[in-house]
Amino acid sequence: MFTGLVEEKGLVRSFVKGGPSGFLTIEARRVLEGLEEGDSIAVNGVCLTVTGFDSCAFTVDVMAETLEKTNIGLLAPGAVVNLERALKIGGRLGGHFVTGHVDATGAILSSRPRGIAVELWIKAPPEVESFLVPQGSVALDGVSLTVADLKPGAFMVSLIPHTREKTTLGSKRVGDLLNIEADIMGKYISYLLMRRGIGQSERITPEFLAEHGFI
Known part of the structure; x- marks a missing residue:
């Protein structure tokens, strides 16, 4: 489990692909502190397991599903990625619960100050x-x-200067693909509604949640 608060930006050292999977090595500093094999690190929001590391980089295995479903497969040596270690019990939750299981990718449609x-x-x-x-x-x-606005087939977020500086989002351009993970609470609520016979096509809004007794 993660928080969505990026700890640092890492640099892809190498990406060796063999068949449907691959081995990704990323140069980093902060996330290496106290790192052990088997630990989880979110790379661009994708939960990956550390299989090896040295004093300045770590390696993760990348499976076929990850390559197909996320933007990890587009990475090349020299690419910059967002990194976050798994949340520790008792740690501060400054963002929201992020599982590291990406739902889909979405292209940037527009960017304006x-x-x-x-x-x-x-x-x-x-x-x-x-x-x-x-x-x-x-x-x-x-x-x-935070989802700042919605329209059919698209949504808008607002990036403050800190986010643009400390994450890779500040360098993204129109057309770039981003990994998207919806809020896990919304997924649970949707599942419960479907069990009640309410279709997933109905948009979840504060009014909708109140009407059905969730808030």
């Missing part, structure tokens, strides 16, 4: 659209963000 922020409109694939709610949480490339 507004005051000190930058507004990004992201394509919302069907796998995540029904889980998005205004002012709800969403993880983009492992970064915990």
Whole structure:
């Protein structure tokens, strides 16, 4: 489990692909502190298991499903990625619960400055659209963000200067693919509603939740 608060940006040293899987080595500093084999690290929001490390880099195995479902397969040596270690029991939860299991990828549709922020409109694939709610949480490339606006097939987030500086989102451009993980609470609520016979196609809104007794 993660929080969506990126600890540092890492640099891809190598990505060796063999058949449907591969081995990814990333140079880092902070996430190496106290690291052990078998630990989990979120790389661009994807939970991956450490299989080896040295004083300045770590290696993870990347399975076929990860390559197919996320933007990890697009990485090449020299690429910069977001890194976060798994949440420790008793640690502060400054973002929201992020599992590291990406639901889909979505392309950046537009990017425009507004005051000190930058507004990004992201394509919302069907796998995540029904889980998005205004002012709800969403993880983009492992970064915990708030859904600022919604329209059919797309949603908007606002990036403050700190987020643009400390994560890879500040360097993203229109057309780039981002890993999207919907808020796990929305997934549980959707599952419960489906068990009650309420269709997933109905958008989850604060009014909808109140009507059905969730808030």
